[in-house]
Amino acid sequence: MEPRSGQPAAAAVGCFLFFLLIALASEVFGLTGVRIWNPEAIRAGETLRLSCDYDLQGVPLYSIKWYFGDEEFYRYVPKESPPTRVFPLSSSTSVDISESNDHKVTLTNLPREMSGHYKCEVSADGPLFHTQIKESYITIIEEPKSPPIVFAGKLKYSKGEPVVINCTSYSAFPATNLTWYINDIKVTSQTKYSKIVSWIVPEPGGMETSKSRLEIKARPTLFPNGRMLVRCESSQFALYKKYTVTELAEDSPKLAQMMSPSTVLGGSRANSANKFVTNVVFALVACLASRIASSLFR
Structure with missing residues (x-):
């Protein structure tokens, strides 16, 4: 019997073609376009709405998982009944299931401690189970009580x-x-x-x-x-x-106020005029007094 030296080579070629087909299938039918849509910040106590878009390229969805940091808080698995599951976060925050599905999740009453990274993990169904994770940072603010x-x-x-x-x-x-x-x-x-x-x-x-x-x-x-x-x-x-x-x-320096010459009340000319008037008045008074005295002693 002749040795079948060609069998290992044929097996290798077959394996190569198999994995090549898988790779091509993943390129054609793989998970693409995963993106998160979210606000940059919200006020403490408000509702946070997160959206995760993706393109499965014809492959069924296996699961959607949402995380705060590394802590899972929401899961959607269409093959399970019910398809949604929620996990506790803070004492005040909860998931609104009526506003959550395979593309979005809604969180209510968030405190400022819930500021951080939010992640969306999308997994396609078998046989490849492609998975992508996208994350975004969200700030929960508390406003000042008064203006600066x-x-x-x-x-x-x-x-x-x-x-x-x-x-x-x-x-x-x-x-x-x-x-x-x-x-x-x-x-x-x-x-x-x-x-x-x-x-x-x-x-x-x-x-x-x-x-x-x-x-x-x-x-x-x-x-x-x-x-x-x-x-x-x-x-x-x-x-x-x-x-x-x-x-x-x-605070600019102010110029000194200038006064009109007609309003000036001092000066040498004014003093001389005042002295002249005074002397004339005294002379008249003296003259009148002399006449009155002479008439009295006649």
């Missing part, structure tokens, strides 16, 4: 004098962004003769305070009509924006 507070050392400034103004936005999560405007023009790192220093102060309980200091030299161009309007604006994403405006005045 602005404090200036004084309200009047002379030319060349340093102007220092402080702005504080208390108790927010995450810390608000503070932006300065002078006469409705934004102050940036390119603004001449100005400097901005900003920092964040952590508060007990996880809230944060934003602080910013604006330093600028007083110049006549900053005081149109003798006034400068300084605005500090506090913002969080596109959800929150409040501001406070303070008005500063130019």
Whole structure:
């Protein structure tokens, strides 16, 4: 019997063709186009709606799984009955099953601690069970209770004098962004003769305070009509924006008031005239007194 030396080669070719067909099938019928649609941020206590789009290329869906970090909170498996399963998250957050399906999931009453990465895992059915995961970061904000507070050392400034103004936005999560405007023009790192220093102060309980200091030299161009309007604006994403405006005045030297010569009450000429009038009055009085005395003694 002759050795069948060609059989291993044929088997190898067969295996190669098999895996090539699988690879081609995966290219033609594989899972593609997985994307997450979500808001960048929401307010604490609001509802979060997440959407996961995908293209199975004709292959049946095996499962959809949603995660917060690495913690699964929603699963959709069309072959199971019922197809949806939910898993607990925080004490206040829950999944609204009536608003969730194989493409979307709805979470209600989210606290700020639910800020983080949300993942969508899509798996196609067998025999390939292709799986893709996409994730997105979402911030749950808490707004400040009041507008920013602005404090200036004084309200009047002379030319060349340093102007220092402080702005504080208390108790927010995450810390608000503070932006300065002078006469409705934004102050940036390119603004001449100005400097901005900003920092964040952590508060007990996880809230944060934003602080910013604006330093600028007083110049006549900053005081149109003798006034400068300084605005500090506090913002969080596109959800929150409040501001406070303070008005500063130019402390320019005042010219001494000039008086008309007709109103001048002093001077050597006025004194001479006064003396002349006085002497004439005394002479008349003396003359009258002399005549009266002579008539009495006759």
